[in-house]
Amino acid sequence: MNEYLKHDEWCVIEEGFNPENHRSSESIFSLGNGNMGQRAMFEEHYSGKTLQGTYVAGVYYPDKTRVGWWKNGYPEYFAKVLNAPTWIGIDVKINGEMLDLAKCETSDFVRTLNMKEGVLERTFIASMSNGNKLKVETKRFLSIVDTEVGMIRYSVTPLNFDGKIKFIPYIDADVMNSDSNYDEKFWDILVSKSLSGEAYITAKTKKLDFHVCMGMKYDVYKDGQKLEMNPALTEDAKYVSNTVEFEVEQDEELAIYKYAGVLSSLNHSKSEILNDAHKVVASAYEKGYGKLLEEHVARWADKWSHSDIVIEGDVAAQQAIRFNIFQLNQTYTGEDERLNIGPKGFTGEKYGGSTYWDTEAYCVPFYLSTSKPEVTRNLLIYRHKHLQRAIENAAKLGFTDGAALYPMVTMNGEECHNEWEITFEEIHRNGAIAFAIYNYVRHTGDQKYLEEYGLDVLIGITRFWSQRVTYSQAKKKYVMLGVTGPNEYENNVNNNWYTSTLATWCMKYTQEAMAFVKESNTNRFNEIMSDLNFDFNQETAKWNDIIENMYYPIDEETGVFLQQEGYMDKEQILAVDLDPKIRPINQHWSWDRILRSCFIKQADVLQGVYLFEDKFDLETIQKNYDFYEPRTLHESSLSPCIHSILASKIGDIERAYNLYLRTSRLDLDDYNKEVHEGLHITSMAGTWMSIVEGFGGMRVVNGKLSLNPLIPKEWKSYSFKVRFRGNLLNVRVSEEGVGVINEEGENITLFLQDDEYKIEKSSSLVIENA
């Protein structure tokens, strides 16, 4: 824990500069706009500890892999989100002395992330060693309207002197990844060009040939008056800058407005990217700071109008949930189906590749309810486009005939991860991808998606499962050997209940989807069957045989679903029995001790109970929850939210609230002492789920929205927005009751506390508690 940030409903605020917290703040105050993102590094030179991070969506590097012992099937490379040339730099010299917060005294330091407007601000007073005292104010944003544009306003006001102030705005391409496996640099520089008032660098990745072009243009104002400039130009191989110097008197404000363009070859032809950068920069410059900011703030207001959650009576909780929603909206906007959501988003390097099952299991529910259907649809199409790669991936492991195994970690559909017990065995990810299709269709009602993109993915996945099971002559059942479930504190187990349950669910749902497509569009159905060389009778007969004869481990005494066969052979002790000093166990226990223990990292059986809740009665849910939650250490950020939702489900609002607390301020209060590496972006969606699906009890039942809200006693009220099919609903829950406003769309019928209600267009429903 490290609680140094001020609580506020709309802002994250750091008061006073503590270099020890700087890298953590660089993560927490990160900015992004879906198309690019960056850590909250300082614009001016900083010689203290920093983790530089400038990221351009979709631009990655296949770093040469590093393993201890090679296993057949390992991929050749590990794709990394790439630290790109930095464009925020503005060195500042005061009467010849470089401004550097590591080397001067700082007072009145305030760093603010204004989440309502998507703006990072900073003010401070610096006392230089030459005795000069000055006030600095900065404001930075990555336009969410013009997503190739970044904007900085940086001002300096002398407080006790008249003198010379130099601004050196620059672009620096001499950057590297701190997680480079062999300390290699990943960029070659193609163009570096410095003109009067502007500069450009084009760089290409040493492998894969991604090009990026960073450009800048700037103005300087003194007390609001634009100044004439005659800059000195620097044009090094990897660095371009302008140097401008001005005489300033005490209390005069000297402000530089730096307009940046950030373009990549994902969106521009390589031959035109430099020209296009000129255009992007020129057009931003023309629009001007005020207009750019105004449009940016307006777009954020619109985003908030669909996705905000308002909590009354708990500022820390209010700040936390807005922080989570804000970061998710900064990371992924759903406009480009080539992109996805990395576990750290644009806030750090850890975990390399961008796409994990986190996307389908955690992020999809968030975007389904808070954005237009197209956003989630693009996440699904991303996987559709990787189907062939998933088939190749499965073939490398020995599967045939169109079986598809989606990778554990990927940028382009190829597997990057190299740890056999995960890469080859944590195959439940494949099921999550199928489930996301189901989830999308039931939430949006867009069944047509199955025809266009969904069915071939479902069939590839189901074919994989049908080959991955083994018929055990000993059990006279199908078994699933050698898997790792979501609980990575077990490896290479047999008959993981979650994985097996998900596998047969895929087999059933794929057949439902096939039946639907056959019915709705027979031509398309026949086309798919033929494209996939699908032998309907034989393949579905096999699937149905597996569905009927699958082995699921169950504790005979209690009826609890067993995480895997043999789980009850372990010593059964509980999390409360552990000395808090040895937690998290992954930092204190040897790996084999963790594996042999009964302790669970994150929801595994309960992940399945959560997904398939409608298949189990409340007693079964309660029984499994009561068994597993006390054995779960929540050492994955993805764990508490699922448990919180289930605790709400069984009516235990107290436990649900406590579990919610563990997830909502995970990064803001740095629970795990690792926020300096970046934020837990994907688990932020879980926090949102804890409120909406947990406290709010939101489900889809028979194609209709259903709400069963509870409210933690610590809160006065909370309200959230839900997009469901054509409607946008505003749900407000308080001790007094529940109100639902039908903000957008036609009349809707929904379930509230299991009773069916109709809410007319633009009307509301209020149910007061008895």
Add this chain to the structure above:
Amino acid sequence: MNEYLKHDEWCVIEEGFNPENHRSSESIFSLGNGNMGQRAMFEEHYSGKTLQGTYVAGVYYPDKTRVGWWKNGYPEYFAKVLNAPTWIGIDVKINGEMLDLAKCETSDFVRTLNMKEGVLERTFIASMSNGNKLKVETKRFLSIVDTEVGMIRYSVTPLNFDGKIKFIPYIDADVMNSDSNYDEKFWDILVSKSLSGEAYITAKTKKLDFHVCMGMKYDVYKDGQKLEMNPALTEDAKYVSNTVEFEVEQDEELAIYKYAGVLSSLNHSKSEILNDAHKVVASAYEKGYGKLLEEHVARWADKWSHSDIVIEGDVAAQQAIRFNIFQLNQTYTGEDERLNIGPKGFTGEKYGGSTYWDTEAYCVPFYLSTSKPEVTRNLLIYRHKHLQRAIENAAKLGFTDGAALYPMVTMNGEECHNEWEITFEEIHRNGAIAFAIYNYVRHTGDQKYLEEYGLDVLIGITRFWSQRVTYSQAKKKYVMLGVTGPNEYENNVNNNWYTSTLATWCMKYTQEAMAFVKESNTNRFNEIMSDLNFDFNQETAKWNDIIENMYYPIDEETGVFLQQEGYMDKEQILAVDLDPKIRPINQHWSWDRILRSCFIKQADVLQGVYLFEDKFDLETIQKNYDFYEPRTLHESSLSPCIHSILASKIGDIERAYNLYLRTSRLDLDDYNKEVHEGLHITSMAGTWMSIVEGFGGMRVVNGKLSLNPLIPKEWKSYSFKVRFRGNLLNVRVSEEGVGVINEEGENITLFLQDDEYKIEKSSSLVIENA
């Protein structure tokens, strides 16, 4: 397979020079004397493909480890056998042109490893590009008497010219390990000194501060006449040489005799090592080539007189078994209890550290029968000395109270291996170390060893097992969770029959050993109990409870011992069902496919049946053999020998012989296309076991030697030597019958075909077949 070597009873012979085979030959023709060893590199410059390897026993390097994903408990380093400065070099210039077999035409090339004498010879005729034709003869040995001395005789005879011949004898310390994890060099040079007629280099390892000093001195003779020399000296930072040039006429032989000293700080003080090297070199020089060779050959004759196996009627088999015995005797002589036997001995870098469970499981039986008891005793004391490290190793993994886990791979007692499923889980190695003590005591009768060194090791090991089991409430039995058996094609399984059987055996034997020591030396017993803080009643009660309630997986239908719980859930196909094209599967199948298959890399259940054969009736042995052998792929060099022994046991001499063939010429005929990396030293002991324990049926029964010989129909006869307690027996088996000569020691009674016989001192027994 690559059969390019000529069959011969005493020699390994390569005729004709094929550069493609050179690295393989460098392995096969390796020399060693227990204290040092080297690959069979050429003395003269060679610009073709070569794997340079000069090794000094006990000198290693802790290379920075390389892992993909760090796990708690992994060691910080991986210790490597170190490629040391090379002292064999003699560059040869003929009228100014460098002799280099990669650049001249070679004829009449013969490379010979004379195993009887321990000498490497080479002759060839070279035609240089300048037209000069010359004959070269070399002879090299590492004295097994003066084990810090190496000797080379290198002669050149002009065949078609008179001219100038230059010899440049040198020592080169600019060497590196080809398996260096980060391409680092591991040596710093302290002294390089070139004098007239001699030269020295002292080098130290960059970590651990091992020092080695290599020295050389030489003479040159023309047609047997010693020549006066006036050498040019070179003294570079990492290289020292003398250059001497002579006028030679056609058909005159110019011969250089190079005496080398190889000293290490294991045996010399660092301050004196250079002085000592001068003395070692001077003393060898004084003794002279003839005497050095004579003593060396005599000592080899003595070694052979105890360890030879003679096979009549099969030259290939004869050559093969002698090659195996020769290499084992080159690798380890048992004179230094700080040393051990690396899987590649002194023949390559692969596998890094020197000590694996191979030593106890395979090499101990060989040395017990072919050497004095002290040799094996030193191997056991090596582990005794590492007991504290084994306790620390176990503590790192969470074990307490003196539990000891010996490392999977080590140089100094610390674990080097970093693959969790092996490092933490392949714990059966601990049992092999206990079994070796039992094996030593039963073979030598040296029960006193238990008092001095054995008991504390046994207790540490047994304490580990008693903590490593888990009491399963579900089974009401003790279970052994999360292990990897000898069959590394399964990882992280529960209740591996071999491991569990070995664990409870350790618990029983440790108690027997305790009872013996208590009886024979109560004071010592009390001392050990007190030193180890041993709570006799409580600890042994726990052990006995485990012994009585251990869970062993058994197939209920057939009674076959199951390799692990759940083994019968796998698809049961056989090795014969596999397409030969996909074998070895470890080169063709993904790792997860291998893990999920029923295929077995090497004896696992059968390793246990072999160790504890006396506990099972023949039907049980046969049943398990018949079940497992068809599922075993023998993709470990340690596998066929165990199967061959068991095949002999159940009387299937045909299968036993076929399995023997797979092991005996493994390296000579390069079955696995990997001999260029080095020889399979430890598995060579298994080949010896296949004959003596397999065909010969040698066992220890109730403290007496027992023989049950069979003979493959391909052989006329075979004979082997066995040291057993005070006796040296010569056993000869032919179709006609069995003869045993009591060559050394007093009268002995033994079992032959289960009947008891007495053989008087220096007498023999002949039993003719009916």
